[in-house]
Amino acid sequence: MKVTKDLVAASATPMVLGILADGESYGYAILRRINELSDGELDWTEGLLYPLLHRLERLGHVESSWQSVPGERRRKYYRITDSGLAELAEQRRQWDTVVSALKAIWVDPGDVRRLATIPLGGLA
């Protein structure tokens, strides 16, 4: 099972902001983290990640800087800003709404059948 492209794109911003909320990071690490968290089910490409990071930077949700950590390569690190944290909170609120609504709809299979009969009964 692979998550569809639309859903990946829609969840991209909160996911990146959420990862950066744990601490600054760089592109490759972010991509690996997303892979870990989703067991490889989320099909993220570099073409999605880097332009997204640049857009978030343009909107002021993240800041970037080139840093050289001793013993490693020079890397472009991204850090979440206050406005990014606010955006993350807003996105979380929206996603919570969506998720709880979906959960309410998708109870267990028995319930689905029960729910499906109700409107019919109501119409009759």
Add this chain to the structure above:
Amino acid sequence: MTAPGSPDGGTTPYGPDGLEAQFDQWRHYVRRRPELQRSDAEELEDHLRGSVDELIAAGLRPDEAFLVAVKRLGGLDELSREFAREHSERLWKQLVLTGGTDDPETDNRSRRDLVAMIVCAVGAAVSIKLPALFGQGFEQDGAFYAPNFALFTLPWLAAYLAWRRRAGTAVIGVMVALFALGAVAANVYSLAEDSQSLVLTTIHLPIALWFVVGLAYVSDDLRSSRRRMDFIRFTGECFVYFVLIGLGGGVLTAFTVGTFQAIGIDPEGFVSEWLLPCGVVAAVVVAGWLVEAKQSVVENIAPVLTRLFTPLFTAALLAFLIAIVWTTAGINVEREALILFDLLLVVVLGLLLYSISARDPLAPPGLFDRLQLALVVSALIIDVLVLWAITERITEYGTTPNKAAALGENVILLANLAWSAWLVLGFVRRRTPFAALERWQTGYLPVYAGWAWIVVLLFPPLFNYL
């Protein structure tokens, strides 16, 4: 497009050195994309290296790891497209004058260029005001400023170009000598303010000196036909930029005059004595610098205009020819008519030159080339009719400097266009290569320069300073 770093058979990169070579190759590949800037390329390279390291740790050989990592990164086309979606401005705003190109070497170079340009532009603006120290004013000494005007600006543009090309001392010496010759020609003959020769010098000296600028432009490779073609392109773009700067300058002047008059100060003296002359001479240098700075970055404008106007001019000339045949009317040859038809030939030549300059020399002949042939041939027929009429006139009434100059130019342009028409015909019939036409045009450039010098240097004494 295939992914870079595919095995090319030449190297078998087992060790870290081979891997670095592959990274180098990949970096070059990425840097060619306008959508991806240097920092993006570095960021992606870091990503690629992270991926390679992980794959090597998982047991792959370095070259295998590189291939897999590049493959995972996805096609560059797709990657560029995604970057372009976020950074669409990069496809537009590629003319970065100074700084911000995120490439320190380019930054440095463009900053040095900017400084040199400002020095030259300020030099031009100062030099045009220097004669004022000796009591020459723009209002009363028109006979001094008119023929000398080009001498206050073109040497500065030539200096800028020579500096940029690191011209050799021999070339610089020749340029200095030619500018000095121009200064002599403009000032040594005592011409009356209303003499025809003064007007002719005023028109022809800038042309002669422009070819000295051309010498500066091609100074890194004097005999190269390609470089001369570049100079033709440079001329067209420079002209377009100069006109645009002039329009902007007009708006600036209008606002300056208007706003100051609103508070009861009359800036007209300042505008006519300072803003206008200094602005014009500096604008020539700025236009030249702009063309150099934006070269190959933005679509050139002159060829675009050519494409637009070649069909229209062809239609107009053909209509004119048909009208002549239809009404059997002779051309009424006044002096103005000769100049008008000279200018017509110049426009036709310009249309021809700028479509040559933007054409892919290897492309096969197409509809546009036939259209061009029709344009040139109809211009030639019209011009022969005009020449016929004018020679009769001259043999009847004798000649003046104006008529001689106009006639000479007509003959020069006619010769060029006639041979061009022959070459275009050969090209359309696939007998001669396109390069022949290009070589003919670039080889002809010294003829214009030579004629302009003849008019400036020899005409006044020839015609008794009339």
